[in-house]
Amino acid sequence: MSAQTTALPDGVTTPPGRARAGIALAVILTAQLMLVLDATIVNVALPVIRxxxxxxxxxxSWVLNAYTLAFGGLLLLGGRLGDVLGYRRTFMVGLSIFVISSALGGAAQSAEWLITARAVQGIGAALAAPAALSLLTRSHPEGPARNRALGLFAAVSSGGASIGLILGGVLTSGASWRWSLLINVPIGIAAIVIGSRLLPDTERRREPFDIPGALTAVIGMTSLVAGFVWIPEYGWSLRTVVSLAVGVAAMASFAIIERRAGFPLFALRLLREPNRVTALLAFMLVVGGQMGGFFFLVQYLQVARGYDAFTSGLAFLPLTVGIFAVSRIAPRLITRYGPFAVGIGGMIILLAAHLMLSRITLDGNLIVGVLLPMMMLGIGAGATFLPMNIRILSGVPAQDAGSASGMLQTAQQAGGAALGLAVLIAASGIGSTGAGATPVPALITGMHHAFGTAVIFVSVAVAVTVGALIRERVVARRAAAQVVEM
Incomplete structure (x- = not known):
């Protein structure tokens, strides 16, 4: 047996060579990029669609929310399905659903048709995304090789939203908003064909499926995400309060069920590690501020500055370049300085960017006042996301890879994007769908409040991460002292 074969993690039955592994990684990254950018690719096309x-x-707003609701609400279930059914199989099923619904969405003839297609897209994404990350971690043992792969994955995940805005602007202005969805079809089909032959296979488990846990998780996460996306639109109305209450009750029931289940949907033991929990919390806060920035900067460029879809999308290029440039060197920085130092440095850059944007003006210099802090958002995200991914996924048992991937992406999509965006929009005082009718001075004032709230988000994330670092060093010193005493 070759060295390449024996080096593969347990459960992987297809031993890829270096070229095969590179192509397989490209398939995973391409699929993840499609799934992430579809959360924002239709943003700049909303006026045309309306x-x-x-x-x-x-x-x-349901053109966006239908995707977010299904994607965020089903991620925990999608992660567990990958554990039980096999990651490649789940990835292929999810990607197939995503491609078919993208074609149907691009051919939509009514508002109801489009919203339904977007919801089904979210279902496919919730199945494919955790499986994609699990395939990556199972194919790369912990260490520099995994860090490099995770660096690319984190860059795609954090930069996908801004790429969606750029690509959406190009397609809407140059062709039709329908191509924002139809472009997924040829790319997705290619990923399915190549992935079916080159992605490593993982065994299917012969164990009972946790149906009560699945039901409570889907009801709980979907209700929570719905409540979060309704806050900006309806405020603390009856529907919002009931949705959040149902979500909290269902998730509490889910926790009780999982503690007693023989084969739980979600491995609660993953949350016993304080370093992982603090990384998840910081991740949610950072992503929340980042997604809020995307929303408000689009409104600023189109409403306050009067740019069209193409130009406003292109304005996000500095942010995207910053993410991908730093993601290439982040693995080396982490190897030298460690994930805590790199992550804290990235969050400080994010903090400075949000501070600059909290002082944005209508007639200020576009380069200094907007494009520079946008590039800093990209640099900060590129330096922050990989260390957090490493801390969240480090030490996860092979059998829990799907649960851990679902947990990480739930924190990003449901926790950070939905909750963070809802809080920032509420702080701004403007509605999620009424920005076009909001007077420009009110929009600018709202942005000051929103980015000021993002500053608080990132400040808390820095404090949480510094606290985790101090705790880790204290534990290490105690362990070293015990060894010396022995």
Whole structure:
């Protein structure tokens, strides 16, 4: 047996050579990019979509929310399905659902048709995304090789939203908003064909499926995400309060069920590690601020500055370049300085960027006042996301790879994106669908409040991470002292 074969993690039955492994990683990254950018790719096309289908302001947001709700609400279930059914199989099923629904969304003839297709897209994404990350971690043992792969994955995950805005602007202005969805079809089909032959296979487990846990997880996560996305639109209305209450009750029931289940949907033991929990919390806070920045900067460029979809999308290029440039050197920085130092440095850059944007003005210099802090957001995200991913996934048993991947991406999609965006929009005082009707001075004032709140988010994330670092060093010193005494 070759060295390449024996070096593979347990459960992987297809031993890829270096070229095969590189192509397989490219498939995973391409699929992840499609899944992430679809959360924002139609943002800049919303005015066109509203005019074509006659959306009301109250229903237009569901072109975005339907995807977010299904994606974020089903991630825990998707992660566990990968553990039980096999990661490649789950990845292929999810990606197939995503591609088919993308084609249907691009062909939509009514508002209801489009929203339904977007929801089904989210279901496919919730199955494929955790499986993609699990395939990556199972194919790369912990160490520099995994860090490099995770660096690319983190860059795609954090930069996908901004790429979606750029690509959405190009496609909407140059062709049609429909291509924002239809572009997934040829790329997705290629990923399915290549992935079915080159992605490593993992064994299917013969164990009972936790149906009560699955039901409570889906109800709980979906209700929580729905409540979060309704806060900006409806405030603390009856529907919002009931949705959040149902979500909290269902997730509490889920925790009780999982503690007693013989084969739980989610491995609660993953949350016994304080370093992992603090990394998850900091991750949610940072992503929340980042997604809020995307939302408000699009409104600023289109409403306050009067740019079209193409130009406003192109303005996010510095952010995207910053993410991918830093992601290439982040693994080496982590090897030299450790994930804590690199992560804290990245968050400090994010903090400075949010501070600059909290002072944005209508007639200020675009390069200094907008593009520079946007590039800093990209640099900070590129330096922050990989260390957090490493801390969250470090030490995860092979049988829990899917649960850990679902947990990480739930923190990013449901926790950070939905909760963070809802809080920032609420702090701004403007509605999620009524920015076009909001007077420009009110929009600028709202942005000051929103980015000021993002500063608080990142400040708390820095404090939590510094606290985790101090705790880790104290534990290490105690362990060293015990060894000396022995």
């Amino acid at each position: 005019g074509q289908f006659g959306f009301s302001p109250a229903t237009l």
